[in-house]
Amino acid sequence: MKAFGIESGKIAPMLAANIDTDVIMPKQFLKGIDRKGLGKGVFFDQRFLPNGDLNPEFVLNRPQWNGAKFLAVGPNFGCGSSREHAVWGLKQIGIRAVLGTSFGGIFFDNCQRNGLLVLELESSLMLQLGEGVSSGRIKEIEIDLPSQKINLGEGEGIDFDIDSIRKESLIQGLDVIGGTMKLMDSIQKFERRHLMENPWLA
Amino acid sequence: MQTPRTLYDKLIDSHTVCELDGDGHVLLYVDRQVINEYTSPQAFSGLREAGRALRRPESCLAVVDHVNSTEAIRVEVQPDEGGAPQVNYFSKNCADFGIELFDILDSRQGIEHVVAPEQGFILPGMVVAAGDSHTTTYGALGAFGFGIGTSEIEHLLATQTLIYKKLKKMHVIVNRQLGVGVTSKDLIMSVVREIGASGATGYAIEFSGATIDALSVEARMTVCNMAVEAGARGAFIAPDEKVYAYLNNRPKAPGGDCWEAAVKSWTYLKTDEAAVFDREVIIDATTVQPLVTWGTSPDQAVAIDGKVPSPEAQTDPLKRKDIEQALSYMGLEPGTDMAGIAITHAFIGSCTNARIEDLREVAAVVKDRKVADGVRAMIVPGSSEVRVQAQLEGLADIFVDAGFEWRQSGCSMCLAMNDDVLSPGDRCASSTNRNFEGRQGAGVRTHLMSPAMVAAAAINGRLCDVREITEQ
Numbered sequence: 001m002k003a004f005g006i007e008s009g010k011i012a013p014m015l016a017a018n019i020d021t022d023v024i025m026p027k028q029f030l031k032g033i034d035r036k037g038l039g040k041g042v043f044f045d046q047r048f049l050p051n052g053d054l055n056p057e058f059v060l061n062r063p064q065w066n067g068a069k070f071l072a073v074g075p076n077f078g079c080g081s082s083r084e085h086a087v088w089g090l091k092q093i094g095i096r097a098v099l100g101t102s103f104g105g106i107f108f109d110n111c112q113r114n115g116l117l118v119l120e121l122e123s124s125l126m127l128q129l130g131e132g133v134s135s136g137r138i139k140e141i142e143i144d145l146p147s148q149k150i151n152l153g154e155g156e157g158i159d160f161d162i163d164s165i166r167k168e169s170l171i172q173g174l175d176v177i178g179g180t181m182k183l184m185d186s187i188q189k190f191e192r193r194h195l196m197e198n199p200w201l202a
Numbered sequence: 203m204q205t206p207r208t209l210y211d212k213l214i215d216s217h218t219v220c221e222l223d224g225d226g227h228v229l230l231y232v233d234r235q236v237i238n239e240y241t242s243p244q245a246f247s248g249l250r251e252a253g254r255a256l257r258r259p260e261s262c263l264a265v266v267d268h269v270n271s272t273e274a275i276r277v278e279v280q281p282d283e284g285g286a287p288q289v290n291y292f293s294k295n296c297a298d299f300g301i302e303l304f305d306i307l308d309s310r311q312g313i314e315h316v317v318a319p320e321q322g323f324i325l326p327g328m329v330v331a332a333g334d335s336h337t338t339t340y341g342a343l344g345a346f347g348f349g350i351g352t353s354e355i356e357h358l359l360a361t362q363t364l365i366y367k368k369l370k371k372m373h374v375i376v377n378r379q380l381g382v383g384v385t386s387k388d389l390i391m392s393v394v395r396e397i398g399a400s401g402a403t404g405y406a407i408e409f410s411g412a413t414i415d416a417l418s419v420e421a422r423m424t425v426c427n428m429a430v431e432a433g434a435r436g437a438f439i440a441p442d443e444k445v446y447a448y449l450n451n452r453p454k455a456p457g458g459d460c461w462e463a464a465v466k467s468w469t470y471l472k473t474d475e476a477a478v479f480d481r482e483v484i485i486d487a488t489t490v491q492p493l494v495t496w497g498t499s500p501d502q503a504v505a506i507d508g509k510v511p512s513p514e515a516q517t518d519p520l521k522r523k524d525i526e527q528a529l530s531y532m533g534l535e536p537g538t539d540m541a542g543i544a545i546t547h548a549f550i551g552s553c554t555n556a557r558i559e560d561l562r563e564v565a566a567v568v569k570d571r572k573v574a575d576g577v578r579a580m581i582v583p584g585s586s587e588v589r590v591q592a593q594l595e596g597l598a599d600i601f602v603d604a605g606f607e608w609r610q611s612g613c614s615m616c617l618a619m620n621d622d623v624l625s626p627g628d629r630c631a632s633s634t635n636r637n638f639e640g641r642q643g644a645g646v647r648t649h650l651m652s653p654a655m656v657a658a659a660a661i662n663g664r665l666c667d668v669r670e671i672t673e674q
Contacts (some may be wrong), residue, residue: 017524018399018499022638027619031269031284033243033291045640074520076400079433080636081617082241082335084351102400105435106335106349113353163225163367176353177254180361183220183229187363190219190231200325200456200464201233 001115003173007096008142008151009069012059013134019073020080021107025089038085039092060093070141072126072133073100078107087114097143099150101126112166115173117145119160129158145171206474208371209440210406213346213471217329219363230366233328234261235358236314237301239285239292240268240619241333245356246295257362259300263323265314266292268619270306272582272609278307285620299359312585312611315339315427315553319419320585322452326441326468331358336553336635338430341438342422343445344471346406348436369435372405373479376413378487383669385563386421387555387633387652389413389485390428391493391503397483399501403433405481408473413487414439419448420559427554428635431500440472494540494665495637495650497528502637504540506655506667512536531639532647533627541666543649547630548573548660549642550606550653551582552616555633558591560584560653565597567657567668573605574663580607580622582614606660618642631659 029041046058054061060068071077077100078086087110090098097117111118121129132138132152142151145167150158169176180187195202207215219229237245242264249256256262269285289306296303304311310321315336318324326344330337333355340347350364358364374393380386394401407429414422422439429437446465449455456464491505502525504511513525513536529536534543550556550564561583573579581601583589589611592598601608615622616634618641624630626645633656634641637648649665658668 015520016527017521020499020636020638022617022636022641026640026644027617027623028284030240030619031288033287034247035244045644076403076433079399079403080335080638082333082349082351084241084244084353087351102403102433105403105433106351109354110351113351163223163227165223165225165227165365176365177248177252177357177360180229180357180363180365183363184361186219187229187231187361191362194217194231198327198464198467200460201328 001173001175004096004115004117004145004170006142006144006146007069009096009140010065010067011070011072011133011138011141012065012068013072013130014059015072015074015130015134017074018076018079021078021083021086021104022080024078024086025083029089030083030085035088038089041085042089042093064136064139067094069094069096070143071095071098072130073098075100075102077103079104082106084110087111087116091116099126099129112169113176115170117143117170119162121158121160125158206476208473208477208479209408209438209471210346210369210371210436211477213327213329214368216327222365226368228366228368230329230364232331232358232362232364234263234323234330235355236318236330236332236337237262237264237355238268238314238334239266239288241352242295242355243288243291244352245359246299248356249359254360256299256301256359261362262301262359263318264292264296264301264303265317266304266306266311267313268613268617270612271620272612272614272622274609276307276610309586312587313553313556313613316557316584316588319343319423320452320587322449322455325449325455325464326445327471331364335430336427338434338437339423339427339553341426341436342419343449344438344441344468346436346438349430369406370404370480372402372407372434372481372483374407374409374483374485376409376411376485376487378413379416380413380487380490383654383672384490384492385652385654386417386424388490388493389487390425391500391650392490393483393485394428394432394501395493395503396485397432399431399499400433402429405434406436406438407434409437409439415442418559419444420557423557424554428500431635441468492652492655492667492669494655496532496534496540497525498531498637498639499528500635500637500650502528503650506541506665508540510534510536510538510540541664543665544629544663545577545631545659545665546628547624548577548579548656549615549630549632549634550580550656551584551614552634553584553613554635555653556582556584556588558588560633561588561592561597563654564657565600567654567672568604568606568661569600571604571661573660577660577663579605579660580609580615582609583611586611615642631656631665
């Protein structure tokens with residue numbers, strides 16, 4: 001997993017509510033057995049016209065937001081299907097963080113497992129940020145995860161909260177499974193007792 | 203004395219291997235996992251690359267459901283070539299790692315969330331995770347089920363645990379009786395509409411009350427299944443005699459003394475009287491009407507005698523834009539009566555509503571009637587066993603006589619990952635769970651509703667109140 005320290009780049013607005021993982025990664029891109037080629041599928045029905053050309057109207061195709069590393073998103077972004085393909089695809093087009101008020105729970109966890117930073121911000125802050133990004137006043141930002149700060153330029157900044165377990169994992173780019181494997185003695189001990197007390201679970 | 207606890211607290215506490223921090227993260231032991239062909243391949247590749255073993259194959263059940271064809275004649279070779287690599291790799295993974303697999307030709311194959319309860323694989327008090335958001339379904343049996351992504355599947359397969367953050371707790375209490383022609387689908391759609399598509403984000407929901415008690419176990423599955431459409435990462439109902447009766451003698455349920463001991467232990471699976479929830483929602487079941495969605499999010503729903511809403515009524519500019527966008531996609535004008543909107547397709551299927559009771563309700567509506575001209579109507583049973591049962595009961599004949607396609611089991615047009623895909627501009631009355639843009643095919647317009655309401659729409663050729671048809 002790619003570590004997340006201090007990252008800077010363009011931020012693009014996608015402020016509609018309930019942008020679901022079907023929209024982020026349509027069904028026709030789900031049939032692989034690896035993670036390859038999902039960059040093509042991200043927001044496919046919005047990003048491309050029926051003839052296959054780029055849709056110039058789509059936010060990430062506009063010159064000012066093309067190549068964005070961050071997305072300012074509306075409430076409940078990533079709701080719906082559990083498909084991790086949505087997160088793999090976002091990573092493949094270079095998205096490093098999404099900023100919003102609320103997120104689909106499975107999407108949130110999937111991002112965390114893939115080193116894509118999800119920041120949950122207060123709705124008043126998010127409203128200001130969304131307006132700034134949409135109007136073009138805020139073009140580039142810097143996210144400093146170790147210091148838990150977003151630098152908006154011109155001396156403006158936002159402090160954010162994040163659970164320390166998530167923060168450390170992202171900063172270090174940890175192999176989470178490897179970490180849990182170190183607890184295998186506790187798992188085995190728990191399991192023996194659990195199955196003895198509830199033999200129908202064995 | 204111990205602090206009073208909710209059922210959720212009890213389920214999490216009894217599965218906590220250890221606490222990981224002071225922010226509510228625990229290492230959670232998972233009793234069972236159900237895997238499918240489309241969200242698991244990269245998890246197995248991860249295990250292979252790291253040289254890791256599968257921790258507990260006997261906790262795992264594998265079912266092919268998302269990409270398989272639902273053509274009436276079932277063959278091993280799938281007409282949709284796109285799905286074959288996943289089915290083949292799934293089969294190889296199950297063989298290599300020693301996992302029981304219900305493949306396409308297995309008589310127990312079906313949609314994972316229909317199959318797992320049907321086989322008695324899910325029991326009260328279990329913690330269950332699966333690579334599918336509708337794993338919440340298992341809450342109807344008093345188990346705690348939740349959906350996870352592929353990386354989490356890999357973690358689970360390797361360790362039988364997940365790193366889990368405890369949720370807030372919501373209590374949804376439903377009292378009084380549902381009206382005639384009003385189903386548990388209408389009830390859960392009302393809840394989703396009431397609290398919104400993210401109203402339960404960060405929460406686990408416990409449903410209780412006289413209405414819930416009166417529901418069958420299958421009807422409860424519909425409720426728990428669709429709670430995820432309000433953002434809930436878990437939804438459950440305390441198990442009762444109905445649940446025990448449902449599970450008793452199922453193939454994978456315990457038998458004999460073990461069954462007796464299990465039932466005795468399950469009677470403790472309930473919220474303590476003085477336990478505190480973070481949020482409470484009270485619903486009067488008599489106010490629930492048959493609902494249909496008008497938009498592209500499951501909370502955008504209205505009673506069948508209602509109208510398409512007007513964006514003008516919304517003062518928040520962002521929310522107004524969302525409604526405008528939804529109506530533009532759906533091709534609907536504000537103020538239009540929902541009843542009377544013409545459909546091109548009717549789909550009955552999915553883990554939400556394709557169990558035998560759902561099919562019985564559909565048969566009651568379509569018996570001695572015909573699907574309207576110009577409507578393509580399909581029924582995809584929730585499992586191969588449901589299909590056989592419906593045939594034995596004579597339901598399949600009723601469907602075929604009425605002009606429905608009677609198909610094999612799978613997720614099918616709920617998410618249209620297989621070859622059951624509609625075309626741009628098609629309008630489908632659907633017993634499924636998501637009306638997202640493009641869900642049933644690019645440019646396809648989906649209206650969610652109960653199976654009985656889909657049946658009524660199929661007969662009428664237009665959205666209509668099922669009670670008007672059945673009273674004729």
